[in-house]
Every structure is written in structure tokens, then in C-alpha cells.
Amino acid sequence: MSESTIGQALPRREDPRFLTGRAQFAADITLPRQTHAVFVRSPCAHARLLAVDAQAAREAPGVHLVLTGADFRACGGLPSVFQLQGVDGQPMREPRHPILAEDKLRHVGEPVVLVVAETLAQAQAAAALVQLRLQELPAVVDAAVALGAASVLHERVAPDNLCFHWTLGDAAAAEAAFARAAHVTRLTLRNQRLIPNALEPRAAVASHDPAEDRSTLYVSHQSPHLERLLLCAEVLGIPEPKLRVIAPELGGGFGSKAPLYAEETALLQASRQLGRPVKWCATRAESFAADAHARDHHTEAELALDANGEFLALRVRTLANLGAYLSSFAACVPSLLYASLLAGPYRTPHIHCDTRAVFSNTAPVDGFSGAGRAEACYVVERLIDCAARELGIDPFELRRRNFVRRFPHQTPTGLNIDSGDPLATLEQVLGLADLSGYPARQAVSAARGLKRGIGLSCYVEAAGLAAGATGARVGLFETAELRVHPTGGVTVCTAARGHETLFAQLVAARLGLRVEDVELVQGDTGRVPFGLGGLGGPSLAVGGCAIDRALDKLILKAGRIAARLLDCEPEELRYEAGRFERLDGGAACGWAELAQAAHRPQAIPGLEPGLNESAAYAPIQPSCPGGAHLCEVEVDPRTGQVRIERYSAVDDMGTVLNPLLAAGQQHGGIALGLGQALLEQSRYDETNGQLLSASYLDYALPRCDDLPYLSVQLATGTRCLHNPLGAKDGSEVGAIAAPAALINAVCDALDLRALDMPATPWRVWQALQEDRA
């Protein structure tokens, strides 16, 4: 009870409903008179769509409706949430992103026709009857090939396939620093394309009540309010109050369920035309081809150092592959989220980032855990190891020399880091990783003909785009509404997601309640006030702060009621955990008594009855978790097989409300990062644009026996200085830090200068042969 619930490793209260199978995901929802939808998708990467012959499908048994691109020409396209200004002062190019393909097909898996039928089997059978008349065009899948290619995706808007050319930083100052450098390290890096692969495939059920002209959309989505806003304001023109978006339990998102997608948009339109519910559940093959992909950067990076190994300047040129269209958040990933993190935890005084973002005949990319920051960390941490190798300096020591030592620290890329202690964090992880035992472990490996190596990765993360982020068409903020019931229990309504236990702990602690007396409502535009939901990681640092502010207001109002009951002024009261006590040591009243009085107007004459408050919180700047991760690998030089032997991480998440859940976030993020470094790669055939990694046999997610025991700790002693909870969050930190840690370790083991991800046996073996040659 009370304050003791904060900081306690409480198991999650929501677990039993998942563990007993009672939790309802979108695919579990069945509505009366429900129909079923199937999408006909583009079989080729690039083609002119000459005609759609859907007559046979329309006449097939059980079919109710067939929609094509022509049915959506009057609607808006799927919008970009960001509008960047290019280096030439012009706005980025925003080609129309159709709901269903109109004149052209631009990637394999693009939705072309929607077939709605009485049963799923009937919809599938009818979809097979749809004929697409196509004129195939050459496909461009790699950003470097696409830029300026003869084959153009969006002829009118982006004749060279360029979406934007954007820069950040002072190019002249960086140039001057390079001119006086004692040493320059250069590295070419590839941050490969990933497919996020939330385990729950996307699903939606749209329904419409023609009598009330009201629609409801159940959809597996991270941000129901944003989904509704974009659907209503940008695409279908429905009045916002007429559409309710409900996100049931979410089976993983990682950013891939944050964009507004064509599928649910088409489904909603279909249900409005039919007046019946329409349901669609993606198959895994559809998820691979049509979920937003991620990463996909080509980068040239160079670091200038002085004679003492101090960083003078960093220059980065990146070519980012956006895929065929701009997904909702895609524009901010290789620009704002990326460039602003290129300082890492280092003092580098001059940084210049030059990004060109390119359209190609591939699935659109969008944010995936650590979006932009993961790519930045990989650039910086690989470059530092490379510089250390060239200069003969210990890579740990080179980092120590360049760490930021005083906070707050203003980076040259615009990010203000309020707090942190990178040096202490590094020392903590070196202890955790038992480095003193490393030489002995290395000797054991060597005796078996194996190579052992260690790799370090240090990072700073910026969790959550602050309200004023350049180019954002929506601002990040979160709201919370607290409803106190007459018996004292509290219902919390917030769009912030995924923290039922944490939020209940927070409320219970301040009001002196049991966590069971606090109920959370989330994920429903019909029941919770506007907020951005589970985007960008900062549920606690933003959503938690909104709840904290609402609690401030609630306690203020409760104090006025208490003063009335205790016959004094509010200033004459002391408050602690749900209990007001007169300062003169007199009478006191508890939360249940207050709640009851609040609902009996006669008990508090002159005061407004009820005890409900709401508050909003918009962060003035992102919170900045930081940390150090150390990976230890064993590599078989004969086969290129990499085994992760140990993984140690120390993360500074600021104030932590529940260490059990914080450790879970650390583990999860690390697994995503190690998956990228070791196994995962989305591949398209370079000649015809077919997706080659379209099943779990071809796209390797980390399995239980691919990953090691994960040693994680929290850094101590720092908190976020600009939010009331001191929380920095950290749900994405592992995905940011782990890739460089693993690749640095493999390079250390084999004495390699460069190695591209994923470090598959084939690639490691090949790198070894090239290095020898």
C-alpha cells in the first residue's frame, strides 16, 4: 500500500488474462452479421495498372462488395505526419499514397482490390478471380540504384526518386575541424532493412450504423486517436465524433502498428457502404509484404580526431530508402530522429549530417524500435571502434576521453541532454561483464580453435519527440482523466499504453490505495481523451506525467473538501497518501471518507460535487536515457558461426517505478538489437523486386536458443530533470545499443575492420576471406 508500491517489483496485474487466453486481440473480435475481407495485392514490384477486371469476383457466391482504387479517387491519400524542408528550401515531395492502387503498382504486396464476402473462404475464392492487366516496369529496390534512376516511381512529383535532401549542422565548422585533424577515420556502413514482425498480425473489424451514421473501427494499432484523426481529417472526411477507434489488446507493435494503413481505411469505407461489419486479419505473408519495414540506410561516416584522440568533428552522409510511399512517420526517422542523436554521449563539437531519402519499389518503411537513434548509435559506435583500432588506443579508453562530463549538455545537433553519467555507467557495465575473467575465457576458446571478442556500445537515446519538433504536424502530448468513485476507487483514462501496472502503482501510491482499487481504461477514442498512445517509447515519461499532474489537481480539490470536513482552511492541512490531517494535530480524514463526501453535495455546501480531474502533459524536450552495453562473442573462424556468450547492459532510465518491468524492457530491446545484428534482413530480388524474405524460414527472428542469458542493471543516481516523475523511459534502448556491441565484438574477435549486419556465418566467413586477401 501507499508509497511502498513505487519502486516495487510487482508482477503485472494484466498477466492472468493473457495467460488464461481471455485477453481479446483484434482478431478475436466477432460482431453480429460480420462479413470477411480479402485484399488482392500487387504481384509485381513496378507496373502500370491498365485495368482491373473484377466482374467475375463481383458475381462469385457470397460476395457483397468489391472495391478498387477508382472507389477512393475522391478521398485523400494516406498522409505523412511530418513535412520536412529540404536543403534547397523546398518542402519534401509528398506523392499521393493511394488507399488502393490507382494508376500504378509500386511494390510487391501493395493492396489493389478489396473483396468482401459472407465467409472468408468465399472472399478468398472470389479474390482469385480478379484479373489485373499490367504493363511491367523495371524495378529499383536499392536506394543507391533508385536515386536518379531511369525508372521512376512518382513521375510527376519526384522525377529523380528523391523525396528530400536534408541537412543538419554547420558544414563549414565541420570542414574546418577536419582540416586541422591529426587523424580521420572513415567507414562505410549499411544498416539493413528490417521487418518489425510483431507476433500479432495486423487485424481490423470495421462496423457502421447507418441509422446513427456512426462507425466503429477495432484495429490493432498503437495510437487510436492518431488513427482517427488521420482517417477523419485527411482521408475519408468523416466528422471525428462519428468515428470511434478501439485498439484492443495489442500483440506487439514496435512502431509497425503506428502508421495509418490502407487496409483499415478500405475496410472502414467498405463497412460504411455495406452497413455491415467487415473483418480482415492479415496472414503472416501479408505482414511480411505490407507491414511497414524499417531502417535501410547506406552511410558514409567520418570522424576527425586530434593527436590526443579527442573527437573534433563527425560528418555523416546517409542515403535512406523510404520504400514506395511515405508512411506516416517515415520522414522524421532518417532526419530528426537520426541526426540529432549523432553526438551520442560524446562531446564532439561539430557534427554535420546530410540525408537523402529515396523512393524505391519496396514496402514503405516507418519507425521501428529505436527508429533513427539505433542507426545513429550504430554509426558512432562502429566509427569509434574503427578509430581506436587505427590509432592503437583501447576502444574503452577512447570513449572515456570523449564522454560528456558535465550536464546539462547541449549537443551541436540540437539535443539538450539534461542528465546522465556515461563514465560511471561504463565502469558499472565493465564490472557486470566480469572483464577480469575475460582473458581466461579467451584462452579456453583459443584452446578449442575459437576466437573470442568483446564489443562495447554506449548511447544516448531521445525518447519522445517533444511538442515543438520541427516539421511535425501533430505534437506529442498525453492526457489523463481520473474519475474517483463514491467509494474511493479510481478509474484512470489515458491514451498512454502498455503500463496498466505502472500507472496503477503511481495512482495507488499517491492516493494511499491498493493497486486493485485503481482501474485503467485505454486504447479507445470513445472512452479516453486525446493522446498519442504507444508511440516513440515515452509512455511513462509522458503518460505517467499526465497522470501525475492530474493527481496534483485531484489532491488539491480533495484538500478543499477535507478542509470543509475538518473545519479548517486547506493550508492548515497536511497530506500524505490519501489522508489529510490538521497541522495542529487535530482531526484527520481518509480517502474513502473524502470520496464519499465529494458525492454528497449536502456534506460540502458551496463546493462543486464530484471528484474528477484531468490533465495534459507535453514534454518540453525528449527525455534522455543513456547506457553502456557489452557483448562477448565466440566465433568459429572455420565456419563463421557467431555465438553470443555473454551480454551485459547498464541503462540509465531515470526514476524507475517497477524494476521488474524495467528489466523486461531492457531484455526485449536487446533481443531486437541482437536480432538485427545477428540474423535479420529483409531482402528484395534486385532484378524483379520480389520479396525474398517473406516467411519465418527466410527471415530469421531470434529464437530462444539464439540468445544468451542477459545480465542487465539500472544505472543509479540520475533522473530526468524536466519532468515531474524523473522518468526517462527506456523501452527502446536495447534496440539502439545492441547492434554495434555485437558487431564490435565480432570485429574484435576476428580483428576485422568492417563487417555488415547481419553477422550470419556466410557473411562472417566471407569477411574473413576478404580480409585475408
Add this chain to the structure above:
Amino acid sequence: MKQALSLTVNGELVECEIDARRSLVELLREDLGLTGTRVGCDSAQCGACTVHLNGHAVKACNLLALQAEGAEVRTIEGLSPPDGSLHVMQQAFQDCHALQCGFCSAGMVMAALDLVQNTRCESEADIRNGLDGNLCRCTGYHNIVRAVQQAAALLPPRR
């Protein structure tokens, strides 16, 4: 083409006429309303649909319902008593924070139970090898392994 099918699901006799093409997971989810068994892929690669068929873990997306003729099927809904208390394996998952989004959990619990009851499962490596047919994208498996270790210490092997 419809065919007659008779099997036991969570201790109750089920007799029905079904399309011969129907998979076991479709029967469970669509016809019997047991949606606790999830579908994460449709090719037996993710393990979210793991249920027990005559006491052994199977992937229900990859079996025809007719293949379960006469069998005893147990799903996640049949694991814990109706009073809301949890089975030892479920409790271990909660205690160890072995789930985040919860989508893989039903299949993971069913697979883990088969593993500890029906196989030699003594070391961490045994557990990691034994669970490699079940994908989890949230936990890095760390706490899942801990949960299975905790439950294994409490559950007698059946073999």
C-alpha cells in the same frame, strides 16, 4: 465437403460436422470460440497456436481438425480451474514477468508444459532448445526461461 468429427476439448465432448479443409486452430477459434489459441503465422513456424493433443504439444495451424478425431485436445482455456487461479506454469510466467504483449504466451505456456512434463529438461540449454519452435518478440526469452525453470522445479515429469 462436410464431415463428421468427434473429439474432446478441455474435457468436453465435441461432435460436429465440419468442412474437411478446416484446420484445428480454425475449429477451436472460429467454431468453438476458444480464441485464447492465437494465430501468428500459418505455417507452424511461430508456435502461437500450440495446444496439447493427447498430452503432447502440437501446432494447431498445421493440423486438419479431422486429424484430431477421437483425440483429447487441451487449450490454454482448459489449463487453469474456473475459479481464476493459475496453473503452476501460468503462475511462473506471471511471477517472472515472462510476457509483455501476451500474444505468444498461450502457445508458449502450452509448449513449456509439454517440455517439462514429457522430456528431459534439466539445463538452461535444454529449455532453450525445447522452446525454439515458439517465437516471442518482446521478452528476449530471458524471463521465459526463468519461468520454465521455476515451474519445472515444481512440476513432476510425467514420462
